[in-house]
Amino acid sequence: MFTGIIQAVGEIGGIEWRSGDARLWVKTGKLDLSDVQLGDSIAVNGVCLTAVQLRPDGFFADVSRETLSLTTLQQLKPQSRVNLEKALTLNTRLGGHLVSGHVDGVGRVIERRDDARSERFTIEAPAALARYIAHKGSITVDGTSLTVNGVEGARFHLNIVPHTLQETIMAGYAPGSEVNLEVDLIARYLERLVLGDAAAAAEPPSALTEALLARAGFICP
Incomplete structure (x- = not known):
């Protein structure tokens, strides 16, 4: 971890x-x-x-x-x-979020622009990962723990401060750059948990639906 x-x-x-x-x-x-x-x-x-x-x-x-x-x-x-x-140890400060090092997919830098002393990046994730990316949630980009500042479909926005640009490889990103993405660990397990018994099916549902949430008891009749 x-x-x-x-x-x-x-x-x-x-x-x-x-x-x-x-x-x-x-x-x-x-x-x-x-x-x-x-x-x-x-x-x-x-x-x-x-x-x-x-x-x-x-x-x-x-x-x-x-x-x-x-x-x-x-x-x-x-x-x-x-x-x-x-890898972290039991006395490591958890300054970012829990990261497994198991990449979920490869994203692509769409845009990069100045925003005061910071820089704003727009990254497009594979469509299958879009449901795990939430506004103000966490995401890992090339191993860097970052906060999602906005989401539009499979695209998400990041505000990168000067220190992060200096201490990581993000300063070298340009439109078209491909990056490793790992979504929030909790989001992946939560989806699996919400599936309930359906998770054991040969072909579990590919997405959370209102009907599935109701069967799992998350929506009251």
Whole structure:
């Protein structure tokens, strides 16, 4: 688990392609690796990866074919900048929100514009994720915990302050940039809970409806 508070911006030192999957060498910059051991989890652009080899300036991680197909990691090249966060501990400040490191889909930056000292971003999520994105709710973009400032269908708006631009890779975003998205963990489990017995069906409902909520007891007759 992670908090979505980026601890360092690193860069890809190299990529070794291996029969359809890959091994990444991640140079970790200012990230403190003194307490990291083999097998520990580190989020790279919001993707939870396992450190399989350590070196003083970074670590190596294997990336499966599935992870490559479902995230933007397949687009990385040597010198690509990446957001980094070590897994949280029981005494970690939860400054963001609970983040699993399991990417739900890839979004696309639609617009970027100045807003006083901040910058406003509009990002389009895959249609299937739109129902999990709420005004003033939390969302993870490339591993960064952010607050949704507005929602229009599958598009949502973010207000990014100068500190976040400086401490993450968001300063490099431009219209067309693709980003890893993880929706709020609670929203995913809540939907499953509301489905009730229907969750066990071979083909559970694809969306919450008024009839389904009534059967589950959330709407009084």
